[in-house]
Amino acid sequence: xxxxxxxxxxxxxxxxxxxxxxxxxxxxxxxxxxxxxxxxxxxxxxxxxxxxxxxxxxxxxxxxxxxxxxxxxxxxxxxxxxxxxxxxxxxxxxxxxxxxxxxxxxxxxxxxxxxxxxxxxxxxxxxxxxxxxxxxxxxxxxxxxxxxxxxxxxxxxxxxxxxxxxxxxxxxxxxxxxxxxxxxxxxxxxxxxxxxxxxxxxxxxxxxxxxxxxxxxxxxxxxxxxxxxxxxxxxxxxxxxxxxxxxxxxxxxxxxxxxxxxxxxxxxxxxxxxxxxxxxxxxxxxxxxxxxxxxxxxxxxxxxxxxxxxxxxxxxxxxxxxxxxxxxxxxxxxxxxxxxxxxxxxxxxxxxxxxxxxxxxxxxxxxxxxxxxxxxxxxxxxxxxxxxxxxxxxxxxxxxxxxxxxxxxxxxxxxxxxxxxxxxxxxxxxxxxxxxxx
Amino acid sequence: xxxxxxxxxxxxxxxxxxxxxxxxxxxxxxxxxxxxxxxxxxxxxxxxxxxxxxxxxxxxxxxxxxxxxxxxxxxxxxxxxxxxxxxxxxxxxxxxxxxxxxxxxxxxxxxxxxxxxxxxxxxxxxxxxxxxxxxxxxxxxxxxxxxxxxxxxxxxxxxxxxxxxxxxxxxxxxxxxxxxxxxxxxxxxxxxxxxxxxxxxxxxxxxxxxxxxxxxxxxxxxxxxxxxxxxxxxxxxxxxxxxxxxxxxxxxxxxxxxxxxxxxxxxxxxxxxxxxxxxxxxxxxxxxxxxxxxxxxxxxxxxxxxxxxxxxxxxxxxxxxxxxxxxxxxxxxxxxxxxxxxxxxxxxxxxxxxxxxxxxxxxxxxxxxxxxxxxxxxxxxxxxxxxxxxxxxxxxxxxxxxxxxxxxxxxxxxxxxxxxxxxxxxxxxxxxxxxxxx
Numbered sequence: 001x002x003x004x005x006x007x008x009x010x011x012x013x014x015x016x017x018x019x020x021x022x023x024x025x026x027x028x029x030x031x032x033x034x035x036x037x038x039x040x041x042x043x044x045x046x047x048x049x050x051x052x053x054x055x056x057x058x059x060x061x062x063x064x065x066x067x068x069x070x071x072x073x074x075x076x077x078x079x080x081x082x083x084x085x086x087x088x089x090x091x092x093x094x095x096x097x098x099x100x101x102x103x104x105x106x107x108x109x110x111x112x113x114x115x116x117x118x119x120x121x122x123x124x125x126x127x128x129x130x131x132x133x134x135x136x137x138x139x140x141x142x143x144x145x146x147x148x149x150x151x152x153x154x155x156x157x158x159x160x161x162x163x164x165x166x167x168x169x170x171x172x173x174x175x176x177x178x179x180x181x182x183x184x185x186x187x188x189x190x191x192x193x194x195x196x197x198x199x200x201x202x203x204x205x206x207x208x209x210x211x212x213x214x215x216x217x218x219x220x221x222x223x224x225x226x227x228x229x230x231x232x233x234x235x236x237x238x239x240x241x242x243x244x245x246x247x248x249x250x251x252x253x254x255x256x257x258x259x260x261x262x263x264x265x266x267x268x269x270x271x272x273x274x275x276x277x278x279x280x281x282x283x284x285x286x287x288x289x290x291x292x293x294x295x296x297x298x299x300x301x302x303x304x305x306x307x308x309x310x311x312x313x314x315x316x317x318x319x320x321x322x323x324x325x326x327x328x329x330x331x332x333x334x335x336x337x338x339x340x341x342x343x344x345x346x347x348x349x350x351x352x353x354x355x356x357x358x359x360x361x362x363x364x365x366x367x368x369x370x371x372x373x374x375x376x377x378x379x380x381x382x383x384x385x386x387x388x389x390x391x392x393x394x395x396x397x398x399x400x401x402x403x404x405x406x407x408x409x410x411x412x413x414x415x416x417x418x419x420x421x422x423x424x425x426x427x428x429x430x431x432x433x434x435x436x437x438x
Numbered sequence: 439x440x441x442x443x444x445x446x447x448x449x450x451x452x453x454x455x456x457x458x459x460x461x462x463x464x465x466x467x468x469x470x471x472x473x474x475x476x477x478x479x480x481x482x483x484x485x486x487x488x489x490x491x492x493x494x495x496x497x498x499x500x501x502x503x504x505x506x507x508x509x510x511x512x513x514x515x516x517x518x519x520x521x522x523x524x525x526x527x528x529x530x531x532x533x534x535x536x537x538x539x540x541x542x543x544x545x546x547x548x549x550x551x552x553x554x555x556x557x558x559x560x561x562x563x564x565x566x567x568x569x570x571x572x573x574x575x576x577x578x579x580x581x582x583x584x585x586x587x588x589x590x591x592x593x594x595x596x597x598x599x600x601x602x603x604x605x606x607x608x609x610x611x612x613x614x615x616x617x618x619x620x621x622x623x624x625x626x627x628x629x630x631x632x633x634x635x636x637x638x639x640x641x642x643x644x645x646x647x648x649x650x651x652x653x654x655x656x657x658x659x660x661x662x663x664x665x666x667x668x669x670x671x672x673x674x675x676x677x678x679x680x681x682x683x684x685x686x687x688x689x690x691x692x693x694x695x696x697x698x699x700x701x702x703x704x705x706x707x708x709x710x711x712x713x714x715x716x717x718x719x720x721x722x723x724x725x726x727x728x729x730x731x732x733x734x735x736x737x738x739x740x741x742x743x744x745x746x747x748x749x750x751x752x753x754x755x756x757x758x759x760x761x762x763x764x765x766x767x768x769x770x771x772x773x774x775x776x777x778x779x780x781x782x783x784x785x786x787x788x789x790x791x792x793x794x795x796x797x798x799x800x801x802x803x804x805x806x807x808x809x810x811x812x813x814x815x816x817x818x819x820x821x822x823x824x825x826x827x828x829x830x831x832x833x834x835x836x837x838x839x840x841x842x843x844x845x846x847x848x849x850x851x852x853x854x855x856x857x858x859x860x861x862x863x864x865x866x867x868x869x870x871x872x873x874x875x876x
Contacts, residue, residue, distance in 0.1 A: 189710035190765075199713060201726050201765070203704030205643035210729060266641030272627035275637060288639050291648060327628075327639070 002398050005071035005095075006033040007056060007086060008078040009041050012100075012126075012176065014378055016077070016387030017044060017051070023395060024050035032067060058082065061089075069093050073397055075390055083107060087121060094119060098393050100126035100386050103407060111407040121407040122393055122415075127349065127385035128157040131370070131423070132247075133233075133409055134389075134416035135430055136353050139366060140237060141413060143357050151243050151363070152356035156214050156224040158250025159382050162346040162373050169307040171252035173339050175347035175374070175382040182268055182332045184249065185228060193230035193246040202226065208260035214250055214352055216369055217433065222350065223256050224248040236409060250350050258308040262331070265289040270328035278324045282313035285321055285330060311338065341377035348373050349381040351430075356437060363437040368430045384426060392422050440836050443509035443533075444471040445494060445524060446516040447479050450538075450564075450614065452816055454515070454825030455482060455489070461833060462488035470505060496520065499527075507531050511835055513828055521545065525559060532557060536831050538564035538824050541845060549845040559845040560831055560853075565787060565823035566595040569808070569861070570685075571671075571847055572827075572854035573868055574791050577804060578675060579851060581795050589681050589801070590794035594652050594662040596688025597820050600784040600811050607745040609690035611777050613785035613812070613820040620706055620770045622687065623666060631668035631684040640664065646698035652688055652790055654807055655871065660788065661694050662686040674847060688788050696746040700769070703727040708766035716762045720751035723759055723768060749776065779815035786811050787819040789868075794875060801875040806868045822864060830860050 004020065006013070020031050031048075034056030035041040045051035057063055058078075068074055068089045073096045076086045080101035087107055090097040094117050103123045114121050124130055132155055140150060160166075161173040174181060185191060185208075190201040202210050207225055214224040230247045234240060251259075262268060266289050277285055286309075298306065313319060313334060321330055341347060351370040356363060374380035389410070396402040402415055410416060420428075442458065444451070458469050469486075472494030473479040483489035495501055496516075506512055506527045511534045514524045518539040525545055528535045532555050541561045552559050562568055570593055578588060598604075599611040612619060623629060623646075628639040640648055645663050652662040668685045672678060689697075700706060704727050715723055724747075736744065751757060751772060759768055779785060789808040794801060812818035827848070834840040840853055848854060858866075 190704050190707055192713075199726055201704055201707075201712070202729075203643070203702070203707060205641070206702055206704070206729070264641070264644055266628050266639055266644070269628055269641060274639070275630075288637055291640075291644070 001028050001030055002072045003070060004029055004031045004394060004398075005067055005074045006031055007035075007074065007076045009033050009035040009044055009053075010077065011378075011380075012383050012386045013077045014044075014380075014387065015383040016075075016391050017048065019388060019391035020394070021048040021050055023391070027395065027398065029398070032071065034064075034067060058085070061085075065089050065093070068095055071095055073098070073394060075099075075394060077390075080104070083123075090119070090121070091117065096120045096397050097122070098125060098390055098397075099123045100130060100390060102129060103409065108407055115406045118405045120397055120402070120405055122397070122410060123407070124409050125389045125393055127159070127382065128351070130389050130410065131385055131428065132157055132351060132353075133411050134420055135351070135368065135370070136355075137237065137411045137413075138416050138420060139353065139355055139368060139432075140239075143355070143359075143366075144238075146359060148357040148359040148364075149241070150239055150355060150357045152245070152354070153237075153239060153242060154224075154244065154246045154248070154354040155352070156222075156248045156250045157351040158222070158224075158349070160250070160252060160348045160350060161341070162348045165342075165345040166252075168339060169304065169311050170255055170258060170339065172255055173341050173345065173347070174336065175341060175380050176386075178332050178336050178339075179328075182328050182335070183270060185225070186268065186270070187228055189228075191226055191228050193226050194234075194242070195244050195246070197243050199231075205263055208256040208263060211256045212248070214248075214350075216350055216352060216371065217367070217431070219350070219369075219371060221253060222250045223253055224250050225256055236411060244356075250352070254304055254308075258305055261305070261309070265291075267327050267331045270326045272326060273324055274327055274330060276324075277321050277330060280321050282316040282319045282321070282334060285334075286312075286314045289327070313338075341380070343377055345377045346374045347380045347382055349385055364434055365437050366432060366434050368432045370428065370430050372427055385428065388423060388426055388428070389419060392419050439466050439468055440510045441508060442467055442469045442832060442836075443505050443512045444469055445473075445512065445514045447471050447473040447482055447491075448515065449816075449818075450821050450824045451515045452482075452818075452825065453821040454513075454829050455486065457826060457829035458832070459486040459488055461829070465833065465836065467836070470509065472502075472505060496523070499523075503527050503531070506533055509533055511536070511832060513537075513832060515828075518542070521561075528557070528559070529555065534835050535559045536563060536828055536835075537561045538568060538828060540567060541847065546845055553844045556843045558835055558840070558843055560835075560848060561845065562847050563827045563831055565597070565820065566789070568827050568848065569823055569866065570595055570789060570791075571849050572858055573789070573806065573808070574793075575675065575849045575851075576854050576858060577791065577793055577806060577870075578677075581793070581797075581804075582676075584797060586795040586797040586802075587679070588677055588793060588795045590683070590792070591675075591677060591680060592662075592682065592684045592686070592792040593790070594660075594686045594688045595789040596660070596662075596787070598688070598690060598786045598788060599779070600786045603780075603783040604690075606777060607742065607749045608693055608696060608777065610693055611779050611783065611785070612774065613779060613818050614824075616770050616774050616777075617766075620766050620773070621708060623663070624706065624708070625666055627666070629664055629666050631664050632672075632680070633682050633684070635681050637669075643701055646694040646701060649694045650686075652686075652788075654788055654790060654809065655805070655869070657788070657807075657809060659691060660688045661691055662688050663694055674849060682794075688790070692742055692746075696743055699743070699747075703729075705765050705769045708764045710764060711762055712765055712768060714762075715759050715768060718759050720754035720757045720759070720772060723772075724750075724752045727765065751776075779818070781815055783815045784812045785815075785818045785820055787823055802872055803875050804870060804872050806870045808866065808868050810865055823866065826861060826864055826866070827857060830857050 031051045038055045041053045076099045084106045159175040211223045214222045227247045349372040353368040355366045372381040469489045476493045479491045514537045522544045597613040649661045652660045665685045787810040791806040793804045810819040
């Protein structure tokens with residue numbers, strides 16, 4: 001019998017729980033799962049006989065360590081900032097570790113020790129980062145094997161809402177951490193990407209103005225804005241000689257124009273607390289950020305744009321702000337009330353790689369699309385694409401299918417090949433088109 | 439004989455040095471002055487028999503302390519961040535202190551101790567903050583004595599260049615710290631002010647769009663943008679019940695429109711280092727920040743605006759960036775080469791208070807203007823308006839004219855009355871107009 005320790009059973013763990021339960025008998029797994037909300041956890045695992053739940057108290061490091069000591073492998077679905085302390089315990093007790101999150105510098109710093117102990121610390125194993133790495137590497141490796149040279153890589157991904165469940169003027173609902181949506185693009189340093197061998201910087205406050213159309217064949221035209229650092233995977237992907245590299249986020253058409261105004265007003269600022277806003281109306285709050293020429297600003301808006309702002313409550317003189325916070329935190333509390341998935345709502349995942357390459361003096365472009373809808377508001381496409389790669393990786397490590405030690409990304413052929421194959425069974429299917437570039 | 443210890447003898451100390459020398463015989467002063475640049479200091483005090491210069495080494499605290507111990511009063515013209523350590527020594531050795539800078543929280547925290555020891559720590563004693571405090575308080579106190587109620591206070595100040603010496607398309611030259619000009623408006627938290635009893639926030643990146651005309655009677659129309667925190671002097675000035683309060687910066691017409699584009703491009707970001715920019719051309723640097731639709735952007739510009747950017751070197755394929763740095767640091771290095779005061783250039787200080795008040799059921803508006811030109815590129819109006827209040831305050835304390843202890847702003851009548859009176863002799867004259875507000 002193998003023991004899997006799962007830390008954190010929030011929204012994005014739903015599908016992972018199902019996957020582990022489904023495979024538990026077959027592979028003789030016992031899953032120990034800890035969360036800070038024991039009641040919610042109990043209801044989630046009530047129908048899962050291979051699970052044992054416990055109250056996770058990270059302040060009690062001895063308790064946390066005792067669970068890690070007893071496990072064969074640890075999966076951390078905790079907030080990204082907490083992975084490192086878990087990782088250090090995993091080094092101490094020689095346990096393998098899986099996380100869906102970006103590799104932090106601190107995590108990478110454990111690399112030598114992890115290799116020395118023969119451990120696997122697999123990270124960035126969700127949708128984006130995760131499925132994007134694997135599906136892109138599959139294409140890169142295939143093209144390179146054919147003698148092609150990769151010239152341009154643009155990759156976009158977005159978590160949206162299915163057309164039939166889209167009933168708000170932003171054409172968006174939260175299928176993952178709302179805070180990350182509000183703060184998208186923020187952080188120290190500019191947003192950078194590479195275009196025709198030129199490094200390009202964009203300041204945060206212009207990000208939502210610098211949008212490119214993303215055409216999803218047979219589905220529609222969306223818009224994409226660049227992620228913060230498109231360049232950090234140049235080396236990881238082996239694309240040192242590439243001319244253009246951009247990773248971006250997909251939104252419905254019109255979203256970025258609306259969000260740009262939200263940003264321009266200063267509503268996404270998370271660096272200070274708004275004075276005396278608790279108990280004021282939504283309108284009072286928004287008024288604080290309205291420019292003097294609000295009427296002009298509003299007058300210049302299309303109906304579609306105006307609708308977005310009335311939907312948020314720009315003219316709501318009744319609803320009250322419930323607690324003090326930064327502009328971003330208050331905006332988030334308002335948006336969460338209006339833009340959560342409702343019962344029966346299905347989310348929608350879109351991903352597109354645009355890869356240009358040369359082969360035998362001709363230039364080609366591959367467009368590879370992923371379209372995946374969720375089943376309902378709990379069994380979301382987001383929870384699938386984050387949870388399934390984690391579950392499959394867990395199986396691959398426990399079964400000895402993947403053995404390479406180190407702190408790593410899922411970019412090796414021995415990872416992505418079996419992974420992408422199993423994911424097809426869950427509807428994660430990329431459709432590829434190739435065209436000649438004139 | 440009284441000993442004055444002056445720490446720091448940079449650009450803004452020039453007029454102060456002259457003032458102290460001129461008064462030294464009369465009042466029996468000896469001035470000990472320390473600077474990190476001993477050669478430059480020596481040349482500055484060569485013709486000043488009452489001065490003794492020394493090499494200031496702040497790392498050697500024993501040395502610094504020994505000078506403070508021997509002084510009757512200490513003037514710190516060091517960078518603002520260094521005042522606090524000097525202030526602590528002044529508490530230790532019971533010495534009075536004068537600085538031109540904003541009172542930091544750490545400085546204010548010394549208040550009780552300073553009062554207990556009967557010391558005077560006078561701060562914010564330059565142009566802005568400084569002369570603005572004093573000239574505004576003089577009007578407030580006068581109006582309040584007449585039974586008026588102050589309803590609105592807008593105050594603008596700017597360091598510009600005299601019309602005859604204005605030979606660049608930005609209509610601006612550096613008469614004080616260039617870094618502060620580049621980073622103007624940045625910092626944690628939004629920019630806030632109050633308008634008709636409503637608190638208003640502006641995000642940094644919209645600051646230079648929210649400009650108001652500032653009409654200087656007989657001189658011309660300028661533009662003003664709000665400073666970061668207009669509200670922190672509400673209590674200090676006793677304006678708790680005021681409806682509108684805004685403190686701002688004056689620039690020549692058109693400057694803000696140009697600077698807004700500089701900000702929009704991300705050129706004022708000081709949070710990261712631009713990659714591999716040393717040795718590249720000015721054009722290479724600017725290109726990194728150009729949006730994809732640069733030609734459109736440029737196409738939409740007036741000639742006047744275009745000229746500003748060509749002046750900065752947007753199309754300069756020859757001049758090279760000399761060292762790596764943040765976008766803001768590189769922009770500063772470029773602008774310093776092009777926008778410094780040339781030999782013979784005279785700077786120009788403008789200040790305007792707009793005060794609305796009610797008296798006997800009528801509403802009035804006072805407009806109070808200060809216009810002051812420098813003599814040349816060293817004897818600047820900026821150095822006068824920063825140095826003279828410091829010098830005069832020093833005299834007032836040494837002569838026992840001002841005795842109130844504490845960490846303080848120059849807002850008491852016993853400070854501003856003699857100070858403004860003496861400043862008139864140096865051309866610091868406010869012209870006042872009153873009109874009835876309909």
